[in-house]
Amino acid sequence: MGRAKPADLIKNHSSARIRSIQSALAEELTYPRRYIALEPTRYFPIRPLPMTNLRIALYQPDIPGNTGTILRLAACLGFGVDIIEPAGFDISDRNLKRAGMDYLGSVSLTRHVNWQVFDEWRRTENRRLVLASTKAALPYVELVYQPGDILLFGRESAGVPDNVHDTADARVLIPMREGQRSINVAMSAAMIVGEALRQTGF
DSSP: OOOOOOOHHHTTHHHHHHHHHHHHHHHHHHHHHHHHHHHGGGOOOOOOOOSOOOEEEEEOOOOOOHHHHHHHHHHHHTTEEEESSSOOSSSOHHHHHHHGGGGGGGGGGEEESHHHHHHHHHHHHHHEEEEEEETOOOGGGGGGGOOOOOEEEETTTTTTOHHHHHHHEEEEEEOTTOOOOOOOHHHHHHHHHHHHHHHHHO
């Protein structure tokens, strides 16, 4: 079926309708010119952010969606991620892939078989461990972050055990309204790593 000619569209309509159709036709004719004018902006080079030496560690994470979201954040902001096993899901879990989408291949991800292996590794790397905890006293914005810090987040269901809590070199909390239990771990990670990056730079 051929496309109707402008004259056929206008025929037998009121003057108001004709003006409306003429306006629509004019917009259709001018739109490609606007599109062409904007098209080159799609090819402007975007400077990628350099990698930061900060890392986020997840202690035995329970929820693949949260981990996937953090991995996506890591891919975009350029920090590394350590997963301390055992996790409550397989790394190939479809929810993890759904949350991380195609960003997962861009993340510097290290998996540690247990806490002891992770702790030995980070000590050999001479990295300070900063734990996010509702039991901490220091607000996260008041800590002076260091470029090599590892920001540790506990499992969604239980946090971290006392020995892990005591091992941390620094402990910070996100101040909340009274009566609320906790903030989603992926949101917490975004807030704290954002402050750490603000202080240490990208």
